[in-house]
Amino acid sequence: MAAWGERLAGVRGVLLDISGVLYDGGEGGGAPIAGSVEALARLKRSQLKVRFCTNESQKSRGDLVGMLRRLGFDISEGEVTAPAPATCLILKERGLRPHLLIHDGVRSEFDQIDTSNPNCVVIADAGEGFSYQNMNKAFQVLMELENPVLLSLGKGRYYKETSGLMLDVGPYMKALEYACGIEAEVVGKPSPEFFKSALREMGLEAHQAQ
Amino acid sequence: MAAWGERLAGVRGVLLDISGVLYDGGEGGGAPIAGSVEALARLKRSQLKVRFCTNESQKSRGDLVGMLRRLGFDISEGEVTAPAPATCLILKERGLRPHLLIHDGVRSEFDQIDTSNPNCVVIADAGEGFSYQNMNKAFQVLMELENPVLLSLGKGRYYKETSGLMLDVGPYMKALEYACGIEAEVVGKPSPEFFKSALREMGLEAHQAQ
Structure with missing residues (x-):
C-alpha cells in the first residue's frame, strides 16, 4: 500500500462518518470500532482538516459528541455536520x-x-x-x-x-x-447540498476533501 | 341515466368490494354506507350472480361476514374472495x-x-x-x-x-x-390472479362480470 502522503496528494481535509466508522451503536451506548480512536487521533495530529458528517438523527449533536468523548474520541460539537x-x-x-x-x-x-x-x-x-x-x-x-x-x-x-x-x-x-x-x-447524506455545507464549514472545495 | 338492464347488457355477475362500498369501518364495528343494504338486497333478487372481492386483511372471513350480517347485509362466507x-x-x-x-x-x-x-x-x-x-x-x-x-x-x-x-x-x-x-x-387486488380466482368461483369469464 502507498504511504498516506502519496495517496492523499492534493487532499487538505477529511470528512468522516460517525456511526459504523467510529463506533457501532447499541444497548448501553455502543462500542468504538477497533482502532478508530487511535486513527482519529492520528488524523488530528496530521496537517489535514477533519470534520464529521453524520446522518445521526436520534441524538442531538451535544448528546452525540458527549457519548463519543466518553468512548475516547477527540471530537467537539462544532466539528459535526448533522x-x-x-x-x-x-x-x-x-x-x-x-x-x-x-x-x-x-x-x-x-x-x-x-x-x-x-x-x-x-x-x-x-x-x-x-x-x-x-x-x-x-x-x-x-x-x-x-x-x-x-x-x-x-x-x-x-x-x-x-x-x-x-x-x-x-x-x-x-x-x-x-x-x-x-x-x-x-x-442529509447523500444529498449534495449536505456535503457542500460540510465542506463550506471546513473552508474547502470538493476536490480537496476525501 | 340508462336503465340497469341496458347498462349491464351481457353482464351475468357482479363483483362487489366490501370496505368503502358496503360499509365504512371504525370504532364499534363501523357503519353501513347509506343505501348499500338495500342495493345488495336488490342485486340478490336480480338474475345476476353476486360475489364479494375484498382486500380486508384485519379480519377472518368468518368475523367479517358475521359483522356484515349484523349490519343487515345478506352475505355468507362462501361468497367472499379474500x-x-x-x-x-x-x-x-x-x-x-x-x-x-x-x-x-x-x-x-x-x-x-x-x-x-x-x-x-x-x-x-x-x-x-x-x-x-x-x-x-x-x-x-x-x-x-x-x-x-x-x-x-x-x-x-x-x-x-x-x-x-x-x-x-x-x-x-x-x-x-x-x-x-x-x-x-x-x-389481493389489483392482482389479476386474484380477480380471476373470484371469477372462477362465480363460474364466469371476465367480460361477463362488472
Whole structure:
C-alpha cells in the first residue's frame, strides 16, 4: 500500500462518518470500532482538516459528541455536520412549521422551531417512535395539506447495532411517500447540498476533501 | 341515466368490494354506507350472480361476514374472495413457511400453516401491530434469507374509517421492499390472479362480470 502522503496528494481535509466508522451503536451506548480512536487521533495530529458528517438523527449533536468523548474520541460539537441543524435552517428559510416524527433524543435541536398549525412533516430515525399511531398522525397531517411537504433526515435503509440490523428512517420515508403519492426532500447524506455545507464549514472545495 | 338492464347488457355477475362500498369501518364495528343494504338486497333478487372481492386483511372471513350480517347485509362466507385464504393456498403450493406480520383478527385463517423456521414473510394490514419492533423483526427475517420472499395481502395506500384516514398495508410493504431491496408479491387486488380466482368461483369469464 502507498504511504498516506502519496495517496492523499492534493487532499487538505477529511470528512468522516460517525456511526459504523467510529463506533457501532447499541444497548448501553455502543462500542468504538477497533482502532478508530487511535486513527482519529492520528488524523488530528496530521496537517489535514477533519470534520464529521453524520446522518445521526436520534441524538442531538451535544448528546452525540458527549457519548463519543466518553468512548475516547477527540471530537467537539462544532466539528459535526448533522441533518437536524441543517433541517432547522431550511424550516426557517421557507417559513415551514413542522409536525415532528422524530426521536425524543433529538427533539432539543428543534426547540427554537414553531410547530403550531403544521404545514409540513419532518421525519427522522424515530426508532420505537415509529408506532402505527405516530405514522398515521404524520400521514393525516400530510393529507390535510394542499401542498404536502415531507422533509426526511437521511434516507438510510438500515444500520447495524451491536444487537443486530435496525430499520433506519428511509423505509418509513418511503411508506409516507407511497401513502400520500409525494416525494420527500432528503436532508442529509447523500444529498449534495449536505456535503457542500460540510465542506463550506471546513473552508474547502470538493476536490480537496476525501 | 340508462336503465340497469341496458347498462349491464351481457353482464351475468357482479363483483362487489366490501370496505368503502358496503360499509365504512371504525370504532364499534363501523357503519353501513347509506343505501348499500338495500342495493345488495336488490342485486340478490336480480338474475345476476353476486360475489364479494375484498382486500380486508384485519379480519377472518368468518368475523367479517358475521359483522356484515349484523349490519343487515345478506352475505355468507362462501361468497367472499379474500387475500388470506388465497395466500394460504400459495404458501402450501410453494412450501413456504411464513413469519406473519398480521392483525390478530385474521390469525385464525393461518391456523393450518406451518410457521416454524420461516422462509418468507407475509404482511397484511396489521394496524397497531405495525410497531417498530414488529417491522424490524420482519425485516431481520427477510435479511437472513438467501432468497427473501415477501407476500403482501393487498397494497392499498390507506382506507377510510369513521374516525378518519388510516394507513393500509401498502406503505409498510413499500418500507420492507426498500429496506431489503426486494419486490413484494401482492396477493389481493389489483392482482389479476386474484380477480380471476373470484371469477372462477362465480363460474364466469371476465367480460361477463362488472
